[in-house]
Amino acid sequence: MTRIQANLVLLLAAAIWGSGFVAQSTAMKAIGPFWFISLRFAVATLVVLPFVWKEKRKAEKPLTRRNWLSFAFTGVALFGGAATQQLGLLTTTVTNSSFITGLYVVFVPLIAVVFLRRQPHWVIWPAALTALSGIYLLSGGSFSQLTPGDFLTVVCAVFWAVQITLAGSSVRETGRPLAISATQFAVTAVLALIVAALVEPISFAAIKAALGEILYLGIFSSGLAFALQVIGQRYTTPPQAAIILSSEAVFGASLAALLLGETIGPQGYVGCALMFTAMLAVELVPELTRRRSVAA
Template identity: 65%
Template sequence: MTRLQANLVLLLAAAIWGGGFVAQATAMDAIGPFWFVGLRFAIAAIAVLPFALLEQKRLGAAPGKGDLLSFILVGTALFGGAITQQIGLTTTTVTNSAFLTGLYVVFVPVISVLLFRQAPHWIIWPVALIALCGIFLLSGGTFTAMSTGDLWSVTCAVFWALQIVLAGRFVARSSRPLALSATQFATCALLSMAFGIALEPVSLAAVENAAAEILYVGLVSSGLAFVLQVIGQRYTTAPQAAIFLSSEALFGAFFGAALLGETLPATGYLGCALILLAMLTVELVPELLKRRNSAY
């Protein structure tokens, strides 16, 4: 697979996730966030498991203990991102959640330097300021007006960035994208259900009322899109993966407007534009400078 093909695979994953925001938001009318996340990723794990077993048969050996532990770590980061995003959607709009979640593209280089001593490009610092201004405008021109859901969505972006960095590193090391996917889904499902048992009531009626949304995000947004992410990341860099995956913000805003009739004030759209500018700048500027320098 070429890098271009890998990036197009990641773009498809982002489009699927963008549509998933609507399903995630409407499901909260029937079921709590922990059970919703737990069920969606349980379905995803079951869907991917047969393919992971075929991958294991092809490679001739099961993943080693070190690989399994690293896959569980990715799953823990996935749980952090999925549950904070889901809790956020109970008190914010699909559009806000999509754009604030997209801030992970700014956090990816920062986490890379903190964990693996990969120094970020100098552009990350002005980009972070641009993103902060975008959040300010998206929240209505004052941080005190940010909803609790908006704050959860920003926290979610940190966890997504961590998941992208770890997934990219461990899939390259193990060459087992399907085993990683199945393990991270199972880890996320188990953690979510454990918290759900402790914190949320659930009933068969609630599950039935949210069944369509659970199946969509379980089989498509989770099972398919996350596998596409892991496969695509084998052939591209974490920052490039982040920029293509961050287009889910545009798809989320589009589906929120088309299916839920969501709108924003003028300052909100300006905030979205600044956040999108930050997402693009953090990847495009370093790449363009690299190409210009290599030309001399």
């Protein structure tokens, strides 16, 4: 898979995630956030497991204990991101949630520099600032009236950044994207189940009422999109992946406007343009630099 193909895979994952924001919001009219997370990722685990077995048969070497631990830590980060995002949606809008979640585009390169001692391509920094500016404009150009849900979503963005970084490192080391996906889904489902059993009531009526959202998010936003994310990250860097994946804010806002009546003002359209500019810069500049180096 080429880098361009990988980034298109990541863009598809972002589109699916963007569509999931609406389902995440409507589901909590019927069911608690942690039960919803647990059931959603339990479905995702079951969806991916058959493909994990096929992947194992083709693997060149078995996974080590260290590999499984890294997969599990990725799952802990995924749980943190899913939990804070879902709780945030109780007191913020789908539009704000999708925008603020996109802050991971800034956190990913910072993690790469501080913890991994990796210097990303220079275009990542202006592209990250451009994407952040786009997210800011998409939110209306003011964070003066942030809700508790907005603050939780900022924390969520940190967890997503960690998850993107860990998933990228693990898939390049092992070449086992589906094993990573299944493991992180299972860890998230179990952790959410423990919390849900302690703090939230549950009934079959609640599960039935939210079943459509559970299945949609479990099969598509979790099972398919996270698998696409890990597959795509095998052929690109975490900072570049973060820029592409941050376009979920655009998809989420668009569907929130279409299905929930949330609106985007003139500043929001400028924000969309900045987001896509950042994505194109990350895609085109490294490729043009590489070709010039080869030609020289």
